[in-house]
Amino acid sequence: MANEIRIFLAKQVIERRKKAKLSQAALSKLTNLSIARISEIERAIANPTLDTLETLAKVFNVSLVDLLDYEGSLSSTDRIKEKLRIVLGILTKSSYRPFFVDTSNTKIVISPVHAA
CATH class of the missing domain: 1.10.260.40 (lambda repressor-like DNA-binding domains)
Structure with missing residues (x-):
């Protein structure tokens, strides 16, 4: 990157x-x-x-x-991916790791994976 x-x-x-x-x-x-x-x-x-x-x-x-x-030089899909990389990079450096991304409903949801 x-x-x-x-x-x-x-x-x-x-x-x-x-x-x-x-x-x-x-x-x-x-x-x-x-x-x-x-x-x-x-x-x-x-x-x-x-x-x-x-x-x-x-x-x-x-x-x-x-x-x-x-x-501004990226397609909208690439911008979303780039923002996700940034957000996930920030979030995974915190105590909230790991994370998953659910895009099944065309909405991007970022939430912590809960330990069982």
Whole structure:
């Protein structure tokens, strides 16, 4: 999943950089990031920090949410699956584990499995 998000972010940066008619060198100067770092982000190799993402968003004149709108690029089914992964990840870290998901009535129900 993390790799998918890095790939999405890489595409976002490339698309927005080209739309702004900026070279990697020009983006490097505007962000105070090295050209190598810009290249790593665009090749989905780097895990940029929050500060880096905020800087890129400012340079591209978009909100951080818009830059990172990974969910917006997913189908509704994929968004539901992603939200379930997040929710289940949070819930299973708590004392309420394990959990099951019942989708039999087209409603997603998350409830703890009760021990017998």
